[in-house]
Amino acid sequence: xGRDLAADFTVARRTFEEADESLSFALSTLCFDGPxxxxxxxxxxxxxxxxxxxAAYRVLAExxxxxxxxxxxxxxxxWSALVVANALGLADAARGxxxxxxxxxxxxxxxxxxxxxxxxxxxxxVTALCEEAAGGDxxxxxxxxxxxxxxxxxxxxxxxxxxxxxxxRQARVQRLDVSAPFHCPLMAxxxxxxxxxxxxxxxxxxxxxxxxxxxxxxxxxRADVVSLLVSQVTAPVRWEDTMAALRAFAPTRAFEVGPGxxxxxxxxxxxxxxxxxxxxxxxxVERAAEALR
Numbered sequence: 001x002g003r004d005l006a007a008d009f010t011v012a013r014r015t016f017e018e019a020d021e022s023l024s025f026a027l028s029t030l031c032f033d034g035p036x037x038x039x040x041x042x043x044x045x046x047x048x049x050x051x052x053x054x055a056a057y058r059v060l061a062e063x064x065x066x067x068x069x070x071x072x073x074x075x076x077x078x079w080s081a082l083v084v085a086n087a088l089g090l091a092d093a094a095r096g097x098x099x100x101x102x103x104x105x106x107x108x109x110x111x112x113x114x115x116x117x118x119x120x121x122x123x124x125x126v127t128a129l130c131e132e133a134a135g136g137d138x139x140x141x142x143x144x145x146x147x148x149x150x151x152x153x154x155x156x157x158x159x160x161x162x163x164x165x166x167x168x169r170q171a172r173v174q175r176l177d178v179s180a181p182f183h184c185p186l187m188a189x190x191x192x193x194x195x196x197x198x199x200x201x202x203x204x205x206x207x208x209x210x211x212x213x214x215x216x217x218x219x220x221x222r223a224d225v226v227s228l229l230v231s232q233v234t235a236p237v238r239w240e241d242t243m244a245a246l247r248a249f250a251p252t253r254a255f256e257v258g259p260g261x262x263x264x265x266x267x268x269x270x271x272x273x274x275x276x277x278x279x280x281x282x283x284x285v286e287r288a289a290e291a292l293r
């Protein structure tokens with residue numbers, strides 16, 4: 001992750017160096033060389049994704065002069081969006097998402113929680129099935145991604161019951177390879193930990209609007225930024241609403257900065273007329289720069 005960006009662009013290398021210093025360990029080495037099983041730990045994966053995303057954005061901005069009109073992020077990506085909007089410093093954000101990852105991992109014992117994607121049912125139907133499947137446990141919608149895709153999260157047994165109910169409704173289901181049941185009430189202790197961290201961090205008003213995935217609306221105040229970063233730990237990611245709110249800004253092009261291209265795939269389903277390009281390595285940066293010429 002990010003190795004070729006750091007090798008070829010000074011601004012990316014300095015981004016990784018800043019993160020290494022703030023975290024007091026070589027996150028860059030872990031990103032570039034692994035081992036994969038260590039990188040995949042939530043407390044490492046979250047800052048790694050954030051820093052690689054910010055590095056990719058900074059490279060694109062430096063070589064094209066790009067200034068975003070509006071930014072948004074899916075779950076962890078909202079922290080990256082806030083760095084781009086200058087509401088959070090990179091060093092604070094890197095420490096914050098590492099603490100977020102630690103708190104999330106500690107909130108539920110290993111194996112006690114699970115997540116699954118349900119494809120082919122709408123949100124009200126999945127919500128009703130969650131209520132039916134709960135049986136005294138917790139299971140709830142966690143990602144409202146749109147296009148007939150809803151991710152659920154909760155106690156393992158309840159998620160498994162939900163999956164069986166969804167299959168009986170002719171839905172496709174897929175258990176997700178995650179280390180904890182994110183974005184559900186089981187993460188309440190993690191939300192408290194994030195709140196404690198943010199109490200000691202400088203949070204500024206965003207320089208550009210940030211559409212929050214908690215409420216699907218643009219935020220411009222410091223108080224909103226703090227409260228929503230805490231709320232998002234337990235709240236579902238309302239990505240379909242987020243995309244709908246972005247329409248009010250009349251964007252002509254979108255870039256998914258960082259590793260992966262999941263959001264571009266969702267954009268194609270929700271907003272097919274909006275060009276969306278992933279930007280996560282040198283080749284994709286060059287393609288994005290060409291599109292902006």
